[in-house]
Amino acid sequence: MSKSCDECGLCCKLMGVLALDKPPSKWCVHFRRASGCGIYEDRPKDCRVFSCLWLLADNRLGDEWKPSVAGFLMHTNADGGLIVECDASNPHAWRKEPYRSSLQKSADSGQEVLVFVRRKGVQLQPFGGETPIHRKAT
Ligand code: SF4
Ligand code: SF4
Numbered sequence: 001m002s003k004s005c006d007e008c009g010l011c012c013k014l015m016g017v018l019a020l021d022k023p024p025s026k027w028c029v030h031f032r033r034a035s036g037c038g039i040y041e042d043r044p045k046d047c048r049v050f051s052c053l054w055l056l057a058d059n060r061l062g063d064e065w066k067p068s069v070a071g072f073l074m075h076t077n078a079d080g081g082l083i084v085e086c087d088a089s090n091p092h093a094w095r096k097e098p099y100r101s102s103l104q105k106s107a108d109s110g111q112e113v114l115v116f117v118r119r120k121g122v123q124l125q126p127f128g129g130e131t132p133i134h135r136k137a138t
Contacts, residue, residue, distance in 0.1 A: 003055055008068040009036060011052055014085045015073075019044035025088055025118050050075075053082075070099060081112030091117040104128070 012031040016024040030038040037043055053074040054065045067073040071093030072086045084094050084103065094103065094115055107113040107124035114133060115121050122130040 003066075005036070005055065006068075008066060009033075010067040010073050010087070011050055012037065012047075014087060015046075015050060017044055017046045019046060024085075064098065070094075072099075077112075077114075079112065081114060082106055084113070084115040086115065086117045088117050 009031055012028045014025060016022055017028065020028065020030075022028050028037075030043075032038050037047070052067055053076065054061050054067060054070075057065075063069060065074075071090040072084055075083050075085070077083055082103070086092075086094055094100065103113050103115070103124060108126050110126065113124040115124065116135055119135040119137070121133045121135060123133050124130055
């Protein structure tokens, strides 16, 4: 299965882009629903280097994990922790199945799993439980 962003573009909403002074959880002014990035050739480095986990992962993350389908995107931090970025307009999408159980399995295996809606979030605890967390402003 080959993966491509196609119609998605959710990272252009959920991720902040420092070079554009674009805050997280707000559509980039350059994003065009029909055609994607309006400054593709000149997009900042942050945009060039970012790929969500669905795009990077092999077939273990199937089509249902595509951010435009799931309603959230995932990436990893420098320590290998899993970051789930939720859309404030659909903040509980990650709680649906098969997502919730799969994220819990990652937490059960010892991986850090942090779920954010804007700056507020929860850390999934191994074998159940959620601890409220707050993301620092960047
Ligand atoms: S969230 Fe992932 S699949 Fe969607 S546009 Fe961004 S990199 Fe592509
Ligand atoms: S510059 Fe382009 S790739 Fe970067 S966030 Fe904006 S629309 Fe997306």
